[in-house]
Amino acid sequence: MTVNEIAEWARFVLSPVAIASIVVGLMFLFVAAIGVLRLPDVYTRSHAVSLTDSLGAFFVLGGLALYQGLSTNAVKILIVLILLYLLNPVITHATVRSALRSGLKPWSREDA
Amino acid sequence: MKLFFLFVLITITLLIAVYLYRVLRGPTVFDRVLGLNGISTKAIILLVVIGTVYERVDMFVDISTGYALLNLIGSLAIARYLEEWKELAHDCE
Numbered sequence: 001m002t003v004n005e006i007a008e009w010a011r012f013v014l015s016p017v018a019i020a021s022i023v024v025g026l027m028f029l030f031v032a033a034i035g036v037l038r039l040p041d042v043y044t045r046s047h048a049v050s051l052t053d054s055l056g057a058f059f060v061l062g063g064l065a066l067y068q069g070l071s072t073n074a075v076k077i078l079i080v081l082i083l084l085y086l087l088n089p090v091i092t093h094a095t096v097r098s099a100l101r102s103g104l105k106p107w108s109r110e111d112a
Numbered sequence: 113m114k115l116f117f118l119f120v121l122i123t124i125t126l127l128i129a130v131y132l133y134r135v136l137r138g139p140t141v142f143d144r145v146l147g148l149n150g151i152s153t154k155a156i157i158l159l160v161v162i163g164t165v166y167e168r169v170d171m172f173v174d175i176s177t178g179y180a181l182l183n184l185i186g187s188l189a190i191a192r193y194l195e196e197w198k199e200l201a202h203d204c205e
Contacts, residue, residue: 019116026123029154033130036150042142045134049150060120060157064164073169077160080176084156087184091149094191099142101195 011069018067025059028052041107042099050092057084117165121158128154145190152183 035048061081068074128151135147156176163172 015113022116022120026120029124029127029157032150033127036134036147037130042140042146045143045146049146049153053150053153057153057157061160064160064169067164068169073173076170076173080156080160080173080180083177083180084153087180088149088153091184091187091191092146094188095142095145095149098191098195099140104140104142 007070011067014066014069018063021059021063021066025056025061025063028056028059032056042104043096043106046092046096050088054085054088057081057088114165117161120161121165124154124158124161128158141194145187145194149183149187152179156180 029052032048032052035052036045039045039048058081061077061084065074065077065081068077131147131150131154135144135151138144138147156179159172159176159179160169163169166172
């Protein structure tokens with residue numbers, strides 16, 4: 001068995017797993033979109049954008065990497081995923097901190 | 113298989129429309145920044161899916177890496193700017 005045969009075999013076996021992972025990721029992205037639409041203020045919406053979105057991106061990009069099988073492309077997709085996981089919290093943190101420092105009051109139940 | 117990836121593409125594009133609503137409507141300017149951050153995350157995923165459809169993942173992954181870095185710089189610049197100029201944030205409400 002050559003390396004290419006192993007790669008082809010891995011791709012054939014892993015593609016149903018990849019499809020399931022992508023579908024789960026789309027579900028998380030959908031929930032994040034609902035959160036962005038429905039939650040009351042910046043601080044609560046940042047949860048939807050940061051946490052749920054990151055998990056959805058993990059499942060979708062992980063599924064795409066599995067679909068590539070054993071190749072350089074899978075590693076490249078995983079590098080994008082790691083980059084996303086490093087950058088997304090930084091951006092959300094900076095935005096929410098600037099919102100807090102500029103004096104925006106967090107939402108409370110009395111405001112509703 | 114291509115049909116499935118087209119379905120993924122269309123779904124993510126519809127989700128981008130939701131974030132776009134938040135960017136256009138958002139009561140404060142911070143909502144708009146957060147919405148743009150969400151759109152850029154979706155755009156990164158979208159680029160990788162497009163690469164998978166056209167079988168050119170190696171090229172499109174590089175584009176999406178560049179997009180992620182540009183998004184970091186832009187968002188951090190906007191956040192620092194709004195931190196300095198407090199009146200501006202409240203004018204946009």
